[in-house]
Amino acid sequence: MNHRIGIIDIGSNSIRLVIYEVLHSGEHRVLHEKKYAARLSQRVSPDGTITKENIDTIIPVLLSYQDICSAYDVLHIRAAATAAIRNAANSEEITAWIRAATGLTVELISGEDEGRLGFLGVRESIPLQDGYIIDIGGGSTEITLFLNREYRASLSIPYGAVNSHARYGTADYWRSETVQGFKHSILTALKDEDWLLAHPNLPLVGLGGTVRALAKMVQKRQAYSLPLMHGYMISKEEIQSFYDTLPYIPYDQRKKTPGLSKDRTDLIIPGVILLQTIYELLRSTHYVVSGAGLRDGLFYEPLHRQFPQFMDQDVLYKSVHNALAFDSLAPQEELDQVYSLMKRLHTTLIGQGQTQDERIIYAVSMLYRIGERVHHHRASSHSMYWLMNKGMWGLSHRETVISAMICDYHKNRTPKQIQDHLDILTPADVDKIHQIGSLLKLARALYSGGKAIHRVDMQKTDDALHLQLNCSREPSVERVELAEVKKDIEKAWKLSLKWSLSLSSTC
Missing domain, CATH: 3.30.420.150 (Exopolyphosphatase. Domain 2)
Incomplete structure (x- = not known):
């Protein structure tokens, strides 16, 4: 069952609230954020104390944050104070005042x-x-x-x-x-x-x-x-x-x-x-x-103890799975199949890819349908917008732009979109967008009819990519979509795309 945690950071300049939602397996997201500019550092008296009158000015802020947490059904609030309060000569007295007025136990975080x-x-x-x-x-x-x-x-x-x-x-x-x-x-x-x-x-x-x-x-x-x-x-x-x-x-x-x-x-x-x-x-x-x-560290510290298996994964994996857990409508089986096909196609065409290419392939294969949460119509465009405006931890800005354009890859739209981001992209990135974008379309085509194609054998020759499609039934949907993507593959990779079918009674 999911639960919600509030983090209150009583800083020297501002007081911030962040509310997180956590699922039973460790995936998490930010639900709400709030900031109030208190500038407590300017309220320190010459003797190094902060008076109760000055602390009273932030009590309404803390009470408001507690009300917000209550509205979001937050189960636990972790409140912490940094330099202004910890360095005050009466720091313990200050935390006692706050506890008496709000019920909050404030941790004094050392430097x-x-x-x-x-x-x-x-x-x-x-x-x-x-x-x-x-x-x-x-x-x-x-x-x-x-x-x-x-x-x-x-x-x-x-x-x-x-x-x-x-x-x-x-x-x-x-x-x-x-x-x-x-x-x-x-x-x-x-x-x-x-x-x-x-x-x-x-x-x-x-x-x-x-x-x-x-x-x-x-x-x-x-x-x-x-x-x-x-x-x-x-x-x-x-x-x-x-x-x-x-x-x-x-x-x-x-x-x-x-x-x-x-x-x-x-x-x-x-x-x-x-x-x-x-x-x-x-x-x-x-x-x-x-x-x-x-604030994130205050949240992640206990999360590592609660969900070590998930939290020990790399940055991109966790970021992608957080997005899938909360924002994806796509069946995970489909995303996994598209990822597997893209990896195999990429390896067949150029050998073991660069780490960066593998990361981009993983991100786009998992996130290309994320825009369906906005609307199914033009979902790929929504996916691109989602990535470019939300970002994805574990991807650089350049990788983010590349991945976003691959999610919405289209022979007419994409060249225009590339022109808007030439301050970030390199000439080699343009080729990468066309190549991996066409592979995403090909992988989707191969899985477009569900489980009609149960195995794909791949071989590259000097001038062609050959696909042997082992099918459990007539792949009518796949045939149409393969024909549509054929020109994209051939233009991006400068070779011919050919395929043959074999039907079997087993899946």
């Missing part, structure tokens, strides 16, 4: 645990083997190292976007000496951490509002054609350009920066200084944006 939980969110959503993670919050910044997809180390420094702005960003814009002073403070806080210097040339995965805001600005500047943020890669030069300019632009002019939201106009400066300073210290190769982090 190291915040890094570890952020890593769990990243590991579940991005198939990177090694890297550093940076999570710039409102009142602290966490840096985490993972190697071979295993957590190695993390630390927390008391510099976040909100408290650093309060300390350094009092003017309309920052002076050069202020920027350099803040940078010096960051490096001083990290100077004794030798492990930060031990693994150069790794990607830096970014969590939090600063990284997402900068990524949105880069995408706006590039007129990026895919409406996705998670997994987006950013070069050092792109962030460096913002580091070199944003601090010195007056507030009224800065807030007009394309892609920058008004509530991030002040916080973006300490955020970009933290980000680029730490990037240079780590000698990273590039940035990767993650939409999954602490």
Whole structure:
């Protein structure tokens, strides 16, 4: 039986709610999200405490979140607080006030645990083997190292976007000496951490509002054609350009920066200084944006204990099966048959494919009918839209575009769609879309009449692909669809498609 879990993250800048639904075998999805900008880091008194009056301002938010959880039939709420409350001199008193007013038991997450939980969110959503993670919050910044997809180390420094702005960003814009002073403070806080210097040339995965805001600005500047943020890669030069300019632009002019939201106009400066300073210290190769982090880690931590068999699968497998469990109307037997046929056809034509091709084949064979949840009419177009706007954890942005176009592959539509995404696709990708797209159509044709064809033998010669179709009955439906896909295969693969039939009484 499915059950629902609420995660409340009481951060230094914002308070967030996420409601998850979990099935009996571990598949899961997000049902609802909510955010409230509390900026608790700005409410810390000079003596390091947060007064009850200030905590009282967030009680209505927490009560609202509990009401929402009740409306969604949530069975369990896990509430956690990060830097602003954990670093307050009266942190235990604060959690007691919250418990008395709401009934919520709030976990105080240490800086190291915040890094570890952020890593769990990243590991579940991005198939990177090694890297550093940076999570710039409102009142602290966490840096985490993972190697071979295993957590190695993390630390927390008391510099976040909100408290650093309060300390350094009092003017309309920052002076050069202020920027350099803040940078010096960051490096001083990290100077004794030798492990930060031990693994150069790794990607830096970014969590939090600063990284997402900068990524949105880069995408706006590039007129990026895919409406996705998670997994987006950013070069050092792109962030460096913002580091070199944003601090010195007056507030009224800065807030007009394309892609920058008004509530991030002040916080973006300490955020970009933290980000680029730490990037240079780590000698990273590039940035990767993650939409999954602490809140996801708070959810995944117990899920791994409850469903180890499912949760130990790779990122793409879990992401695909989450989608199938909640959004697919197609019989799993059909999807499995199409996947098997596509793999065999691909191997017959080019030998053992690249890992990337195998991943794309798996994704499209499982998801090409996902659009039927929207409407059966033009379902393949809905599948393409679903993939391009929802994304699929485990696929890069480039793989996502390729997979989406394959799901909706059509000799007339697809060339026009390709033109809309030339900022992401390479010339080789265009050939891949036509080749794997035609294989999807061929595999679907071979299974279009159900179990009429019970075995397909395949052979490739220099100029032709030969299919021997072993049938339990006359494959009338398959004949028609094979004739329709023949030209697509021949054009994409530059060979002839031929088939012959044999009838048998056994299936």
